[in-house]
Amino acid sequence: EQKFGFGQPVTQEDIAAWDINVFSDGRNLPDGSGTVAQGASLYAQQCASCHGAKGEGASGDKLAGGAGTLASSKPVKTIGSYWPYAPTLFDYIRRAMPLTAPQSLSNEQVYAVTAYLLHLNGLVAQDAHLDAKSLAAIRMPNRDGFVPDPRPDVQQQSGSSEKQANDKPLAQPQ
Amino acid sequence: EQKFGFGQPVTQEDIAAWDINVFSDGRNLPDGSGTVAQGASLYAQQCASCHGAKGEGASGDKLAGGAGTLASSKPVKTIGSYWPYAPTLFDYIRRAMPLTAPQSLSNEQVYAVTAYLLHLNGLVAQDAHLDAKSLAAIRMPNRDGFVPDPRPDVQQQSGSSEKQANDKPLAQPQ
Amino acid sequence: ATAQTGATIKEAAAATDKALTIPPWSKQPGALVGSRPYGKPSEFESGVIRHLRKTDKQYFSSSTRTPLQELDGIITPNGLFYERHHNGIPDINPVEHRLVVHGLVDNALSFTLNDIRRFPSQSRIYFLECSGNPGYAVYGKTAAEVNGLVSCAEWTGVSLKTILQEAGLKPEAKWVIAEGADGAGMTRSIPLEKCLDDAMLVYSQNGERLRPEQGYPLRLLLPGFEGNMSIKWLRRLQVADQPVHSREETSKYTDILPDGKAREFTFVMEAxxxxxxxxxxxxxxxxxxxxxxxxxxxxxxxxxxxxxxxxxxxxxxxxxxxxxxxxxxxxxxxxxxxxxxxxxxxxxxxxxxxxxxxxxxxxxxxxxxxxxxxxxxxxxxxxxxxxxxxxxxxx
Amino acid sequence: ATAQTGATIKEAAAATDKALTIPPWSKQPGALVGSRPYGKPSEFESGVIRHLRKTDKQYFSSSTRTPLQELDGIITPNGLFYERHHNGIPDINPVEHRLVVHGLVDNALSFTLNDIRRFPSQSRIYFLECSGNPGYAVYGKTAAEVNGLVSCAEWTGVSLKTILQEAGLKPEAKWVIAEGADGAGMTRSIPLEKCLDDAMLVYSQNGERLRPEQGYPLRLLLPGFEGNMSIKWLRRLQVADQPVHSREETSKYTDILPDGKAREFTFVMEAxxxxxxxxxxxxxxxxxxxxxxxxxxxxxxxxxxxxxxxxxxxxxxxxxxxxxxxxxxxxxxxxxxxxxxxxxxxxxxxxxxxxxxxxxxxxxxxxxxxxxxxxxxxxxxxxxxxxxxxxxxxx
Ligand code: HEC
Ligand code: HEC
Ligand SMILES: [Ca+2]
Ligand SMILES: [Ca+2]
Ligand SMILES: [Ca+2]
Ligand SMILES: [Ca+2]
Ligand SMILES: [Ca+2]
Ligand SMILES: [Ca+2]
Ligand SMILES: [Co+2]
Ligand SMILES: [Co+2]
Missing domain, CATH: 2.60.40.650 (Immunoglobulin-like)
Incomplete structure (x- = not known):
């Protein structure tokens, strides 16, 4: 294995501002905390215009509801119904939201709005106060909803004597 | 050989306006004729601005002179010194000149200016009158100046023990 | 003939009038040489473009499709390469851009673009396809509407393996988490096996530098994997013992089944x-x-x-x-x-x-x-x- | 690293200041998806263009060079493909364009673009090079100035053999004289053997339709032969028993030797x-x-x-x-x-x-x-x- 010597060595300190990945077990969640109440007010100011007053969705994704729909003909995938890990919510909001000003929120603000969204989904109480430890401890409803990739999964057809490809419209939801 | 049946059959009449290739032996030269005097006046009006009053060249190519220079260190390639066939001159002027208005000259005008350029190069007399037959009959000075492609013509070097590539500037004319 | 050009081609004349006339472009000079230092298609092909879906709710996170039915061969011209952005197209100054490689490595490193380009390079022709091509809304009217989230180019860059070896992998390394420098901070976890196989960091596409829409100045390229994982505007690679489970590999890019379970880490695009x-x-x-x-x-x-x-x-x-x-x-x-x-x-x-x-x-x-x-x-x-x-x- | 990008890449910061800050493009949305229906390179690459020689006397007949030193891989992007025009770049309406095949054939035919595209097609990656690349003025400062009259693309079209068979060759046929529809009426004679070998009539380059600078809507392509012979804006193929000896194969594109003789019909571009x-x-x-x-x-x-x-x-x-x-x-x-x-x-x-x-x-x-x-x-x-x-x- 040849080493070329290109690139600058960097320390953990050098890269602190970029080192924002939060793992599903909460690893790398920062210090700080926030409450549902703080989050509600931030959400109303900075999020509701795109996601609806109660997370019902608008130009931005629907953020609450959908429990029990995943196996239905119209699955509604939200934080509450679909997301397997709560720390991912912190990770995503911090890096990507609000859409118009990503990485503009403080860690406290991200904890707060994360708490509010979890509350909207009935996953934390009205008076919840979230920090690294309590966020990582939340067990999401769909935590066991994911399975590995089993492909190739579709029965193979071949030769010219096989069942024909139908060209008729297929019944399709929505 | 599969025939596909695409394309429209066309007659000689249909393509007459496009069928302008003049061969080196004069084949496909059109009817009509022109004099050196007519050509001189046309040249002054439509050609001299780019090629110089006497074909000495400007933004456009030099059109006369250069006799006897081909084997020198500074060959001057013109109609008189280099071109092997006179009918090519008709062909080229008709399709491409004047640069600003190709295919705008009548066949008579092309004969005339062709005659004038040949006269400038000392190849027809002052009172010459050119038509298909007389143009094809002109034998250009450099008629036998062309040889076939003998490549590969350069001695091959190979291996790492060969004569080295010189990296010094090479004496170069102009 | 099959209509397949941007210009609407019609038979120009009735069969009774076949006499050819000399067209204007044969009777006048064309545009000056040098007047198009960077060329573009003929005006007569102005309809050959990447289209948005008119039904999308917003265009921060959306896609445009390659007009497959207008194209020949296997190379997609860069101007028509399909797009999928999650918060628009950033305009990155390459001088300012850095790639950081850290986590389970011996030496965390920060690379400039020049550093990256200095490593041994390779050029490969690979397709890229969005895993949502076409979703299950299969009624697209045109080939572009059905399958236009696929394109193909000749990519040049460095083998990701070379870069990971430069940093030195620790024995616990199992995944590499790649992150974009765009406003979406797009994040995906890649199995280390793929990173040490044919994965590349690319800076050029079809000869020239990447276009902003394809990740200028640096993109991860994972041949055969769903396009979303070939992180554009790549700024960071964190080597880890586990996937990060980002929003893009949980909430999105997972495949829900009739029983409500969803497949995760479905990477390969099948034939x-x-x-x-x-x-x-x-x-x-x-x-x-x-x-x-x-x-x-x-x-x-x-x-x-x-x-x-x-x-x-x-x-x-x-x-x-x-x-x-x-x-x-x-x-x-x-x-x-x-x-x-x-x-x-x-x-x-x-x-x-x-x-x-x-x-x-x-x-x-x-x-x-x-x-x-x-x-x-x-x-x-x-x-x-x-x-x-x-x-x-x-x- | 070797400076090889259009943007001047400098080390952005001294080694003492390595703390990474969050760049602006990570903190705001980028340009809207769909805002670039036909893409172009980053503004930071605006120096990567085709250059004229400043010393040329006029720009009706001139050339521009591919910036080889800025490119990677083997595909030249269409916008940077080298140019050599003899009377500028015509802007041809493909609906009006015709290809006439006549002379020593059983049936003279006129083809629309649709007719041509309807024949069996093929796609091939070939270089094109001007025979004057670089002339003997070998002191170009850059790779482009030395050898920038060469480029490479994936071409799609029909085998010329197919078209000639459609018209039907007469036994006396030996040469095919190709003519362009531009103001130069560029004309070259091609040995029949080449026409029945790998010659093509191409309408697409790197996936999309030919650019006007490369002969839109139809060009002859003679793989390995000097670029001038791959007649752009192709309007006519006359099958003949001899070459026409056009100005471009006598006055120009002949190779003068020290003894004053000149080689003619020097077609192949050697290694x-x-x-x-x-x-x-x-x-x-x-x-x-x-x-x-x-x-x-x-x-x-x-x-x-x-x-x-x-x-x-x-x-x-x-x-x-x-x-x-x-x-x-x-x-x-x-x-x-x-x-x-x-x-x-x-x-x-x-x-x-x-x-x-x-x-x-x-x-x-x-x-x-x-x-x-x-x-x-x-x-x-x-x-x-x-x-x-x-x-x-x-x-
Ligand atoms: C200007 C519009 C806009 C604003 C303001 C905005 N969002 Fe979003 N949000 C979006 C869009 C659009 C998406 C989908 C992005 C994508 O496709 O990647 C999104 C996605 C999300 C998601 C992911 C949903 C899922 O299920 O995957 C969360 C969580 C979220 N936003 C939270 C927030 C929060 C919290 C705020 C305020 C602090 C906020 N958003 C402000 C438009 C917005
Ligand atoms: C606006 C400028 C311009 C005008 C007007 C013009 N020419 Fe030219 N001519 C040129 C240029 C430029 C070339 C070289 C074209 C090329 O590179 O293919 C040329 C080439 C030629 C050549 C070929 C020379 C050679 O040795 O290969 C001939 C012959 C010629 N012109 C004749 C004429 C005649 C006759 C007229 C007038 C009826 C005319 N030109 C008007 C610019 C002009
Ligand atoms: Ca898992
Ligand atoms: Ca001869
Ligand atoms: Ca007509
Ligand atoms: Ca360096
Ligand atoms: Ca700095
Ligand atoms: Ca037809
Ligand atoms: Co995708
Ligand atoms: Co040339």
Missing amino acids: KSIITSPSGGQQVDGKGFHEIRGIAWSGKGRISKVEISLDEGKTWQPAQLQTPVLSKALTRFRFPWEWNGEPVVIQSRATDETGYTQPTLESLVAVRGVNNTYHNNAITPWRIASDGKVTHARA | KSIITSPSGGQQVDGKGFHEIRGIAWSGKGRISKVEISLDEGKTWQPAQLQTPVLSKALTRFRFPWEWNGEPVVIQSRATDETGYTQPTLESLVAVRGVNNTYHNNAITPWRIASDGKVTHARA
């Missing part, structure tokens, strides 16, 4: 093909010889066979494959065909070197349902009516 | 290569590892070998060739190199599958003199000074 000519929205101009043309590709390697059916899938005949057939690249196929003027359904199916054959939508839906969202590689049937009009046979 | 990195005008940024990169090509087939010399031609070592190596296409070569910081001359030479090896300028001039004008395929040596500056070693 697929589509007929681009004649295809939806085009017009077959009369009986007689037509060449059926299209593209095939597989995330698992080379295309070994493309077959055509002209009888609603009852029988299949092999198409010609344009050589060289390259691994994980588009492969152009062609099939000579005499149309008798009667209504017909034409379709293609691809088989790759693993022996896997592109399925029908029916067989795919039988296993995955219709809410799967991603990785629909079903056969697309086109119906040709007796007037030559081509439409999606499922519409 | 050639050039190092594009490091190359003239670039800066080698310090001792240590550098990859020498370049391109090689031959009009006679595949490149079989490229060798590098680091000692003024005394010894030669084989470079790596990027696969697939395609016949009559650019081939990318690479050579790992440790620079010790001392002045050095680097050069490459190509060998093709016929066994022909690219000559030195000296051996070429010894046979042809310096007034030959065309077909100079000599080795280009670059000198690297101790400060890393790269210049033409002959300058």
Whole structure:
């Protein structure tokens, strides 16, 4: 294995501002905390215009509801119904939201709005106060909803004597 | 050989306006004729601005002179010194000149200016009158100046023990 | 002939008037040499563009499609390479850009673009395809609407393996988490095995530097994997012992099944093909010889066979494959065909070197349902009516 | 690292300030999806263009060069494909355009673009090179100035053989005279043997329709032959028993020898290569590892070998060739190199599958003199000074 010597060595300190990945077990969640109440007010100011007053969705994704729909003909995938890990919510909001000003929120603000969204989904109480430890401890409803990739999964057809490809419209939801 | 049946059959009449290739032996030269005097006046009006009053060249190519220079260190390639066939001159002027208005000259005008350029190069007399037959009959000075492609013509070097590539500037004319 | 150009080509004159006239462009100088230091297509091709879906709610996170039915060969010109952005197209100054490699490595490193370009380079022709191409809304009117989230280019860059070796992998390393410098901070976890196989960090596409829409100045390229994972505007690679489970690999880019469970880490794009000519929205101009043309590709390697059916899938005949057939690249196929003027359904199916054959939508839906969202590689049937009009046979 | 991008890349910060800050493009949305229906390069690459020679007397008949030193891989993006026009760039309406095939054929035919596209198609990657690349004025400062009249693309069209068979060749047929629809009415005679071999009529380049600068809507393509013969804006093919001896194959595109005789019908572009990195005008940024990169090509087939010399031609070592190596296409070569910081001359030479090896300028001039004008395929040596500056070693 040849080493070329290109690139600058960097320390953990050098890269602190970029080192924002939060793992599903909460690893790398920062210090700080926030409450549902703080989050509600931030959400109303900075999020509701795109996601609806109660997370019902608008130009931005629907953020609450959908429990029990995943196996239905119209699955509604939200934080509450679909997301397997709560720390991912912190990770995503911090890096990507609000859409118009990503990485503009403080860690406290991200904890707060994360708490509010979890509350909207009935996953934390009205008076919840979230920090690294309590966020990582939340067990999401769909935590066991994911399975590995089993492909190739579709029965193979071949030769010219096989069942024909139908060209008729297929019944399709929505 | 599969025939596909695409394309429209066309007659000689249909393509007459496009069928302008003049061969080196004069084949496909059109009817009509022109004099050196007519050509001189046309040249002054439509050609001299780019090629110089006497074909000495400007933004456009030099059109006369250069006799006897081909084997020198500074060959001057013109109609008189280099071109092997006179009918090519008709062909080229008709399709491409004047640069600003190709295919705008009548066949008579092309004969005339062709005659004038040949006269400038000392190849027809002052009172010459050119038509298909007389143009094809002109034998250009450099008629036998062309040889076939003998490549590969350069001695091959190979291996790492060969004569080295010189990296010094090479004496170069102009 | 099959209408397949941006300009609407019509027979210019009736058969009774065949006398050729000299067109204006033969009688005047053209635009000056040097007047187009960076060229663009003819004005007559101005309709050949990447289209948005008019129905999208916003255009921060959206996609545009390659107009497959207008293209030939296997190279997608950079200006028409499909797009999928999650918070628009950043305009990155390459001088300011850095790639950081850290985590389970011996030496965390920060690279400038010059550093990256200094490593040994390689050039490869690979396709990229969005895993949502086409979702299960399979009624697109044109080949672009059906399958236009796929393109193919010659990429140049450095093997990701080289970069990871430079930093030095720790024994616990299992995944590499890649992150973009755009406003979405797009984040995906890649199995280390792929990173040490054919993964690249690319800075050039079809000869020139990447376009902003394809990740300028640096993008991860994972041949054969769903396009979303080939992180654009790449700024960070964190080597880890586990995937990060980002929003893009949990909430999105997971494949929901009829029982409500969802598949995760469904990376590979399975074999697929589509007929681009004649295809939806085009017009077959009369009986007689037509060449059926299209593209095939597989995330698992080379295309070994493309077959055509002209009888609603009852029988299949092999198409010609344009050589060289390259691994994980588009492969152009062609099939000579005499149309008798009667209504017909034409379709293609691809088989790759693993022996896997592109399925029908029916067989795919039988296993995955219709809410799967991603990785629909079903056969697309086109119906040709007796007037030559081509439409999606499922519409 | 070797400076090889359009943007001037500098180390952005001193080594003492390595703390990474969050760049603006990570903190705001980018340009809206769909805002670039036909994309173009980043503004930071605006220097990567085709250049005119400032010394030309007029720009009706002139050329622009591909910036080879800025490019990677083998595909030249269409916007940077070299240009050589003899009366500017015509803007042809494809609906009005016709190709006439006549002369020594059974049936003279006129084709619309749709007719042409309806024939069986093929796609091939081929280079095109002007025979005046670089003439014998070999002192170009950059790789573009030396050899920038070469480019490479994936072409799609119909075999010329198919079209000639459609018209039906008469037994006396020996040459095909091709003519352009531009203001120059460019005309060249092609031996029938080439026309029945790999010649094509092409309508697409790198996937999309030809650009106006490359002959939109239809061009002749003669793989491996001098670029001028691949007539752009093709309007006519006259089958004949002899060449026409047009001005472009007598007054021009003939190669004058020291004895005053000139070679005619010198069609094939012999094997050639050039190092594009490091190359003239670039800066080698310090001792240590550098990859020498370049391109090689031959009009006679595949490149079989490229060798590098680091000692003024005394010894030669084989470079790596990027696969697939395609016949009559650019081939990318690479050579790992440790620079010790001392002045050095680097050069490459190509060998093709016929066994022909690219000559030195000296051996070429010894046979042809310096007034030959065309077909100079000599080795280009670059000198690297101790400060890393790269210049033409002959300058
Ligand atoms: C200007 C519009 C806009 C604003 C303001 C905005 N969002 Fe979003 N949000 C979006 C869009 C659009 C998406 C989908 C992005 C994508 O496709 O990647 C999204 C996605 C999300 C998601 C992911 C949903 C899922 O299920 O995957 C979360 C969580 C979210 N936003 C939270 C927030 C929060 C919290 C705020 C305020 C602090 C906020 N958003 C402000 C538009 C917005
Ligand atoms: C506006 C400038 C311009 C005008 C007016 C013009 N020419 Fe030219 N001519 C040129 C240029 C430029 C070339 C070289 C074209 C090329 O590179 O293919 C040329 C080339 C020629 C050549 C070929 C020379 C050679 O040795 O290959 C001939 C002959 C010629 N012109 C004749 C004429 C005649 C006759 C007229 C007038 C009826 C004319 N030109 C008007 C610019 C002009
Ligand atoms: Ca898991
Ligand atoms: Ca001859
Ligand atoms: Ca007409
Ligand atoms: Ca450096
Ligand atoms: Ca800094
Ligand atoms: Ca027709
Ligand atoms: Co995608
Ligand atoms: Co040329």
